[in-house]
Amino acid sequence: MTKRFWNLIKISPVLVATTFLAANSALAAEVNEKVTNVAQLSEAQDSNNIGQVTSVSQFSDVQPTDWAFQALQSLVERYGCIAGYPNSTYRGNRALTRYEFAAGLNACLDRVNELIATATADLVSKQDLATLQRLQEEYSAELATLRGRVDGLEARTSELEANQFSTTTKLVGEAVFNVSQPFGGDRAVAAATNTSARTKLNSNTTFSDRVRLNLYSSFTGKDQLQIRLTAGNIVNNNTGTGATGTNMTRLGYDVGTADNSVSIDKINYAFNFSDAIRVKVDASGGELWENVNVFNSDFSSSGRGALSRYGRFSPIYRQGQNGAGLTVTLNPNEAISLTGAYLAQNTNGTTVNAFGANNPGLNNGLFNGDNTIFGQLSFKPNKAFNIGLTYAHTYLAGNSANNLFQSTGSAFANNPFGSTFNNGVSSNTKIESNNYGVEGTFQFSPKLALSGWGGYTTASTLTGAARNAEIWYYGATLALKDFGGEGNVLGIIFGQPPKVTGGNIRNVGTNRNLDRDTSYHLEGLYKYKLSDNIQITPGVLVIFNPENNNNNDTEYVGTLRTTFTF
Structure with missing residues (x-):
């Protein structure tokens, strides 16, 4: 691929500039790099806000002495199919994948077709068109793959939209299964209580549950409405005559009831x-x-x-x-x-x-x-x-x-x-x-x-x-x-x-x-x-x-x- 690529560059500066274009505009179609921190996430978000430029001088990191300056200038002034980052940089040294190159090439092809449709085909030379045709043939497989992936995403998105529970609400659930047994000697009593008549602690093993269903809704993307449903039968270890006799033995997730009845126990908006x-x-x-x-x-x-x-x-x-x-x-x-x-x-x-x-x-x-x-x-x-x-x-x-x-x-x-x-x-x-x-x-x-x-x-x-x-x-x-x-x-x-x-x-x-x-x-x-x-x-x-x-x-x-x- 490398040899063919550099041979094509000799044909026309269009290919060189398209390479730079793909490094920028293709990011909006596909981000292949894994985001692992906030800085990378911010950069990926910035790449989705690439803006069109009308002059190569708008790029602060592109100089007239750069080897691809003329190619960039030609693409900007003749075809208008090149874009940069919001901070006025082009980042021409960034590596790109074949998919990104294909996406950039496709953007230029769309622009050429637009020029032809508006009777401005004279701006495109036969040599440039021949080059673009060869590029399209060379990367036909990648372009087809890219179109297939986009079509697949559109189909999946349509299916999700048609079958999703709500456009604003998601369901988050939690179910707790609990096997527990308190044990010891006599039940605890307060210091002021008569200790002469103590009772034994009931050390039976219990199996119980607690279930919570949270409905989280967002209307602006920065807010949240929570409605929570709860049911359970995990009883407080201090409940009943045979229990431990103290709240100090309580579990952090007991619900205080024993019938698994469902209730809405939480409603809030942030x-x-x-x-x-x-x-x-x-x-x-x-x-x-x-x-x-x-x-x-x-x-x-x-x-x-x-x-x-x-x-x-x-x-x-x-x-x-x-x-x-x-x-x-x-x-x-x-x-x-x-x-x-x-x-x-x-x-x-x-x-x-x-x-x-x-x-x-x-x-x-x-x-x-x-x-x-x-x-x-x-x-x-x-x-x-x-x-x-x-x-x-x-x-x-x-x-x-x-x-x-x-x-x-x-x-x-x-x-x-x-x-x-x-x-x-x-x-x-x-x-x-x-x-x-x-x-x-x-x-x-x-x-x-x-x-x-x-x-x-x-x-x-x-x-x-x-x-x-x-x-x-x-x-x-x-x-x-x-x-x-x-x-x-x-x-x-x-x-x-x-x-x-x-x-x-x-x-x-x-x-x-x-x-x-x-x-x-x-x-x-x-x-x-x-x-x-x-x-x-x-x-x-x-x-x-x-x-x-x-x-x-x-x-x-x-x-x-x-x-x-x-």
Whole structure:
């Protein structure tokens, strides 16, 4: 091919210039180079915006001393079938394939035919036409292949358009199969509970599931409407008389029901207000951990992350759970991100929250019921290190199910002012809390990452007897990536779930702080990538001194989770 090519160049400068043309205009028809980074993607996108030129002097990288200058000049001025990049460069030294050459040649042939049709054939010499004819014959096979490929793409596109689910919506699904068994000695009890009559923990093996179907719609290309359907029967390990007796053993993907009934549990719409501002409006099921960075990307997902509830991220992101509201994220540059949010809890499924933001008959609504005001500043000085400072102010309007951390940690830490622990304190006490957190992640190498969090909460009553509590917690995760194979992750998670460490909360009978001891959370898991769409995760969860009571037996939860994505 090389010898024939250079022999043809001797015939006419048209061939030389066509070679340069193909290096540019053919990119719009076919990009043969694999895009592996953002810079290449940007260059490929630029190549689709090649503009026609009227003078060779418009190319900043083409000089009169260049060996092909006259050929380029002839093609531009005589035929007008040459184009350049948007930044006024021609990039004449770029290598090209035979397909690209054929596409460029075809462009010139189309231009010649146009000139003939408009009675300007005198601009084309017989010698040039003979050359073009020889070129067309020489590359007839490539031109036919190119036309065939285009015809094939058009046929496939037509078929997809005729049979696709929607022109604006795509379906993304996840199915979790879970085999699990908690085991240990006696069920855990709170420190204030009479421990003389304990019951054995039920250690039966269970097999359960959770399925989620997400409908993602985009109307501008930079926005997203999400509607999620959920069904499942993975029961909370703390549910029932034979269970573990503590929420510390909860899995990160339990659904709280046992009938696999289908419900729409999440509706939201996100869009770009500008290049630096992202806005998300939650109508139902809003959760802070899905709206902001939680600094634990290897384990934050419920279906593909940590096995436990506590191991996914800091409890501060549980504030305002299942709410409606607004989240705004500002990214002025790659190093700094600032997020502000407001979420108010809704009536959720069949469990009626008497202070829901979506019930006008309860005299609470969006602003007077349970709500959270949230802010987070994250700083990423380099690709390896990222740190966040987080604050959340939460108001609980006196629901009997007051729950500071949405059942993460000890029962006392989640509702330190309930009648169970304070001998007659009203169950509808209004509560406010100020939550402070620091989170961070450090990427030692592409295959080793360390993440962690620490949090401090002050909570106080707004009605009834004046009470206050101080609560601490922390956690750390270690991820060994590509361990035993590409895409696999070996994880270790350790921490202290929320624990009441101070305040004037006292049991009337014992006059002592109820969370007198310390619970520890230890988790080991191995995320095995069976394929791009199937992940198998075996692991074990160990809770030392459950419910912050060292009189309780250590509890274990063995789990095998299989996650299908489609």
